[in-house]
Amino acid sequence: MYSSRHYSSRHTAFQSIPVVDITGLRADHPATRQATAANLGQAAREAGFFYLSGHGIPTPLIERLQARTRDYFAQPLAEKMRDYIGQSHNHSGYVPEGEEQFYGGKVDKKEAYDVGFDLTREPTKWPMVGANQWPSLPGFKEDVKAYYDAALALGQHLFRGFALALGLPETTFTDQITTPPSQLRLIHYPFDPDTPADRPGIGAHTDYECFTLLLPTAPGLEVMNGAGEWIDVPVKPGCFVVNIGDMMEVLSNGAFVATSHRVRKVAEERYSFPLFCSCDYDTVIAPVLPPAEGVTNDRYQPVVCGEHLYAQTIQTFRYLRDQWQAGTLALPDAARALASFGRLADNDEAERPHASE
Numbered sequence: 001m002y003s004s005r006h007y008s009s010r011h012t013a014f015q016s017i018p019v020v021d022i023t024g025l026r027a028d029h030p031a032t033r034q035a036t037a038a039n040l041g042q043a044a045r046e047a048g049f050f051y052l053s054g055h056g057i058p059t060p061l062i063e064r065l066q067a068r069t070r071d072y073f074a075q076p077l078a079e080k081m082r083d084y085i086g087q088s089h090n091h092s093g094y095v096p097e098g099e100e101q102f103y104g105g106k107v108d109k110k111e112a113y114d115v116g117f118d119l120t121r122e123p124t125k126w127p128m129v130g131a132n133q134w135p136s137l138p139g140f141k142e143d144v145k146a147y148y149d150a151a152l153a154l155g156q157h158l159f160r161g162f163a164l165a166l167g168l169p170e171t172t173f174t175d176q177i178t179t180p181p182s183q184l185r186l187i188h189y190p191f192d193p194d195t196p197a198d199r200p201g202i203g204a205h206t207d208y209e210c211f212t213l214l215l216p217t218a219p220g221l222e223v224m225n226g227a228g229e230w231i232d233v234p235v236k237p238g239c240f241v242v243n244i245g246d247m248m249e250v251l252s253n254g255a256f257v258a259t260s261h262r263v264r265k266v267a268e269e270r271y272s273f274p275l276f277c278s279c280d281y282d283t284v285i286a287p288v289l290p291p292a293e294g295v296t297n298d299r300y301q302p303v304v305c306g307e308h309l310y311a312q313t314i315q316t317f318r319y320l321r322d323q324w325q326a327g328t329l330a331l332p333d334a335a336r337a338l339a340s341f342g343r344l345a346d347n348d349e350a351e352r353p354h355a356s357e
């Protein structure tokens with residue numbers, strides 16, 4: 001879900017992130033939808049990170065998701081490990097602290113439960129799409145699925161908005177989204193005053209997919225602006241946080257840039273719920289526009305959406321990396337080194353890790 005990288009000089013030196021109300025995306029009148037999409041486009045260009053209001057997801061769905069998540073993580077580790085992600089076929093389940101490791105980074109102080117598009121007619125031909133592993137906790141599956149479905153539908157609205165913002169037919173992306181490898185993570189950042197100050201909740205990274213719809217419960221999230229400064233993203237009641245991911249950067253030929261973000265050591269117990277919105281696994285992601293200003297013609301090469309995601313996941317999740325290093329699992333063709341987007345890719349070649357390391 002993440003690649004690590006620094007900042008993009010194509011963003012402004014914003015000191016807070018903009019708010020975009022997307023109520024107008026549901027309007028019957030095309031001009032209203034277009035005007036709303038223009039606001040989306042501006043936020044995606046200038047910051048790559050914004051609050052989303054007018055999302056339309058009912059509060060009880062969110063409250064039930066949060067309550068189930070609290071109950072789930074309050075269980076003993078041995079109970080949670082019964083649904084360890086390493087025993088699933090579609091990369092779903094419990095992710096204990098230390099399972100994910102990023103290049104050169106400290107181990108994140110977090111645990112998670114990951115679910116994907118719950119495609120129960122198994123087997124599928126895609127490694128990250130299939131039937132989810134669900135814990136036996138009563139109501140968990142129902143409430144998490146209900147939230148997933150609502151958030152995925154919201155994501156489809158945004159995909160239509162981004163298409164308009166890029167000057168494309170409204171259904172350009174949604175035509176390619178039927179069984180996407182879009183993951184919802186339930187993340188728990190435990191509060192532990194003894195954690196060293198430099199051990200983050202999540203180290204700096206960009207997200208791999210097109211965009212992310214995030215619901216946080218407490219402060220701690222920071223985003224890097226175009227001047228390389230870390231800017232606080234406090235919780236804004238009633239709003240989601242949206243950020244542009246790697247695939248949208250490619251699609252827009254650099255007009256929208258995936259934005260680096262991180263979660264610092266938390267000052268209170270924190271939960272957050274990102275839905276990583278992707279196109280279908282086999283979708284070839286290639287620029288749909290001429291290069292943005294300052295972007296060379298060959299900067300963005302076509303990449304198979306799911307392969308990019310899977311390759312990055314193999315390199316960061318211990319259970320997959322072990323299989324890869326043992327030779328029982330191959331990286332997909334599209335494998336790129338981690339951190340191959342944005343400024344790190346432009347300027348810091350020497351820092352970039354390689355898939356073989």
Ligand SMILES: O=C(O)CCC(=O)C(=O)O
Nearest residue numbers: 202207216221263272274
């Ligand atoms: O917890 C958060 O607020 C951010 C999580 C995040 O960046 C991610 O999961 O990719």
Ligand SMILES: [Fe+2]
Nearest residue numbers: 002206207261
């Ligand atoms: Fe992220």
